[in-house]
Amino acid sequence: MESNIITQIAYLISAVLFVSGIKQLSSPATARAGNARASVAMLLAIVVTLLDHEILDWTAVLAAVVAGAAIGGILARYIQMTAMPQLVAVFNGFGGGASAAVAAAEFLRAGGSGPSLELGVGITIVLGTLIGAVTFSGSLIAFGKLQGVVTGSPVTFPLQKTLNALLFLGVLLVGASLAHVGVANGVAPVFGMGALEISGPFFAALVAGALILGVLLVIPIGGADMPVVVSLLNSYSGIAAATTGFVLNNYILIIAGSLVGAAGLILTQLMCKAMNRSLGNVAFGAFGTEGQTARVKTGQRPVRDVDAEQAAMVLAYANSVAVVPGYGLAVAQAQHELKRVCDLLEDRGVTVRFGVHPVAGRMPGHMNVLLAEADVSYDKLLDLDDINAEFDSTDVVLIVGANDVVNPAARDPDSVIAGMPILDVDKARTVIVMKRSLSPGFAGIDNDLFYMDNTLMFFGDAKDQMSELVKEVREA
Amino acid sequence: MGELLILLYIFVLATLAGKEVISKVPPTLHTPLMSGANAISGIAIIGALIVTGAADELWVKVLGAAGIVMATINVVGGFMVTDRMLQMFRKR
Numbered sequence: 001m002e003s004n005i006i007t008q009i010a011y012l013i014s015a016v017l018f019v020s021g022i023k024q025l026s027s028p029a030t031a032r033a034g035n036a037r038a039s040v041a042m043l044l045a046i047v048v049t050l051l052d053h054e055i056l057d058w059t060a061v062l063a064a065v066v067a068g069a070a071i072g073g074i075l076a077r078y079i080q081m082t083a084m085p086q087l088v089a090v091f092n093g094f095g096g097g098a099s100a101a102v103a104a105a106e107f108l109r110a111g112g113s114g115p116s117l118e119l120g121v122g123i124t125i126v127l128g129t130l131i132g133a134v135t136f137s138g139s140l141i142a143f144g145k146l147q148g149v150v151t152g153s154p155v156t157f158p159l160q161k162t163l164n165a166l167l168f169l170g171v172l173l174v175g176a177s178l179a180h181v182g183v184a185n186g187v188a189p190v191f192g193m194g195a196l197e198i199s200g201p202f203f204a205a206l207v208a209g210a211l212i213l214g215v216l217l218v219i220p221i222g223g224a225d226m227p228v229v230v231s232l233l234n235s236y237s238g239i240a241a242a243t244t245g246f247v248l249n250n251y252i253l254i255i256a257g258s259l260v261g262a263a264g265l266i267l268t269q270l271m272c273k274a275m276n277r278s279l280g281n282v283a284f285g286a287f288g289t290e291g292q293t294a295r296v297k298t299g300q301r302p303v304r305d306v307d308a309e310q311a312a313m314v315l316a317y318a319n320s321v322a323v324v325p326g327y328g329l330a331v332a333q334a335q336h337e338l339k340r341v342c343d344l345l346e347d348r349g350v351t352v353r354f355g356v357h358p359v360a361g362r363m364p365g366h367m368n369v370l371l372a373e374a375d376v377s378y379d380k381l382l383d384l385d386d387i388n389a390e391f392d393s394t395d396v397v398l399i400v401g402a403n404d405v406v407n408p409a410a411r412d413p414d415s416v417i418a419g420m421p422i423l424d425v426d427k428a429r430t431v432i433v434m435k436r437s438l439s440p441g442f443a444g445i446d447n448d449l450f451y452m453d454n455t456l457m458f459f460g461d462a463k464d465q466m467s468e469l470v471k472e473v474r475e476a
Numbered sequence: 477m478g479e480l481l482i483l484l485y486i487f488v489l490a491t492l493a494g495k496e497v498i499s500k501v502p503p504t505l506h507t508p509l510m511s512g513a514n515a516i517s518g519i520a521i522i523g524a525l526i527v528t529g530a531a532d533e534l535w536v537k538v539l540g541a542a543g544i545v546m547a548t549i550n551v552v553g554g555f556m557v558t559d560r561m562l563q564m565f566r567k568r
Contacts (some may be wrong), residue, residue: 002539015490018516019493019494019497020499022494022497022498022509022512022513022516023497023500025501025508025509025512026497026500026501026502026561027502027504028504028505028565028567029506029567031505031562031565032514032559032563032565033556033564035508035558035562036559036561038512038515038555039515039518039555041508042515042516042518042519042521042551042555045519045522046521046522046525048524049522049525049526050529051528052529053525053529054529054530055525055528055529055536056530056531056532057528057529057530057531059526060487060541061525061529061541061544064524064528064541064542064544064545064548065544067545067548068545068546068547068548068549068552069545069548069549070549070550070553071545071549071553071554072549072550072553072556073552073553073556074524075549075553075557076552076554076556076557076562077556079557080545082559083557084507084511084557084561087511087553088507088511088514089512089555091511091514091515091540091550091553092514092517093547094518094545094546094547094550095508095514095517095518095520095547095550097542097543097545097546098518098520098521098523098524098542098543098546098547098550099520099523101524101539101540101542101543101546102520102524102527102539102540102543104539105527105531105535105536105539105540105543106527108533108536108539109530109533109536120480127527131500138507142517159517161560168519173529197529200532213529214517230510231510232509234513234514237514237517238513238516238517240517240520240525241517241519241520242487244520244523245483245487245523246483246487247523248523248526249479249483250520250522250523251483251486252519252527253519253520253522253523254483254486254487254490255486255490256517256519257520258486258487258488258490258491258494258515259490259493259494259498259513260493260494260516260517260519261491262490262491262492262494262498262513263494263498263509263510263513264513265495266495266498266499266508267506267509267510270503290559295518300480304535317489333517334532341537343485347498354504358506361559362510363506363507363509363510363512364503364510365504365505365508366504366507367505368504368505368506368507369507369561369564370501371507372561372566373564373566374534375564375566375568376505376567377566377567378565378566378567378568381504383503383504384503407565428529449500457555
């Protein structure tokens with residue numbers, strides 16, 4: 001490594017700050033300081049890099065930094081909290097894109113000036129480009145799906161998996177020959193050709209193949225599986241950054257990149273576990289197709305429905321209420337009204353807590369952010385295991401816009417959602433389900449919960465009905 | 477190959493350290509964790525700065541500068557939006 005000792009020590013300090021900053025994220029009380037610490041680590045790494053390396057063109061570098069900072073700052077400042085999954089998807093894409101750009105620039109530099117590349121460097125350049133480009137295009141498709149620009153249903157066609165496998169093999173082959181061409185670069189001038197003329201087309205094919213692969217890998221995945229996809233792409237963006245660290249022989253790139261890679265991997269595993277599905281099933285299962293939904297017949301059985309006044313009575317005279325929010329709450333933007341209902345209930349002495357399923361929302365922990373934005377105290381947000389221990393002694397459960405995560409069918413070994421960890425809301429004395437209709441959730445199956453004796457259906461738009469509920473609870 | 481091996485050691489050990497600290501982040505904070513991690517993946521800016529700074533050819537410089545722009549969006553946007561989220565997590 002050609003950098004001097006001071007730079008290396010600064011990078012080491014930066015690495016320690018990154019790790020300890022993430023560690024502070026383990027509690028909401030210290031999390032903000034942890035994020036600040038990580039940003040200091042980044043600033044330190046950037047400043048040291050600029051001082052250590054000879055910068056030939058300060059104008060280009062500074063202009064690029066200012067442009068990026070302005071775009072990032074504006075996005076971060078004005079984004080709606082409901083749109084966080086899209087924003088994270090876009091950021092993932094840029095992270096991957098940046099790594100691919102660095103790897104590609106390194107390739108051009110090495111190829112253009114003609115020195116033979118070592119095999120190791122060749123491999124890492126190929127890997128960095130490949131992972132970075134897949135992350136880039138895959139994240140843009142994920143963004144499109146979350147934003148509603150690209151259809152949320154899985155896009156499937158005949159021989160899709162075969163095509164993906166062939167393309168993947170093709171990209172690997174091109175990559176391998178490219179890494180090999182890198183070794184043979186020293187030979188190229190003998191034939192009167194620049195190294196770049198030989199390897200250039202290979203490289204272009206690699207980039208194109210990787211970009212298409214990213215698109216093809218994400219389009220067959222359904223909208224509600226997005227928490228897994230976003231987590232996985234997050235991991236890729238970290239691994240891509242780490243790979244450029246191998247290319248440039250830079251320790252801090254490897255350390256920070258692998259931290260992100262690990263974070264994404266852990267979240268991916270957690271999300272898969274929360275749906276009781278393997279990563280392979282999420283990636284290739286094309287779960288939640290239109291066909292599945294069409295097969296279901298709902299509304300054949302009688303349900304007990306209530307209006308706002310009746311629901312308010314049940315809630316107001318309970319001792320304890322557990323609220324289960326789902327993605328429907330976010331879609332209806334009803335979290336502030338929900339908070340108002342909860343405040344009124346608490347004023348009456350009712351204990352109110354929130355049970356949040358790990359896959360509620362469109363990314364891990366999304367619902368918690370939306371509730372925090374609505375001013376719900378974080379110690380009232382309970383995760384799956386904690387709230388499940390409480391349902392036995394809960395008077396009323398209020399479910400807003402959630403379906404599959406409270407479906408008792410998960411306990412039936414023959415169900416398509418068999419074994420998925422659910423919130424055991426049916427153990428509470430009374431269950432109120434606020435929903436637009438009896439239509440099935442993402443899994444495309446009917447929900448027995450709606451037809452149980454202790455369940456009250458409270459139909460309507462979550463925002464309108466919550467406003468009604470505010471009025472009625474106040475008068476109760 | 478010796479240098480590459482050292483890099484591999486660092487990669488594996490940092491991944492293990494990351495797994496250890498990240499496993500302790502509660503589900504409530506998973507979204508800020510992810511956007512924070514996202515900001516950290518903007519570390520690619522280091523690579524982009526090195527490449528662009530050393531660039532003597534136009535296309536290398538263009539690619540490098542594109543890398544800087546994308547990575548800076550990641551870094552600045554990621555840390556800012558994470559902070560915006562975390563300041564909403566309050567105990568009452």
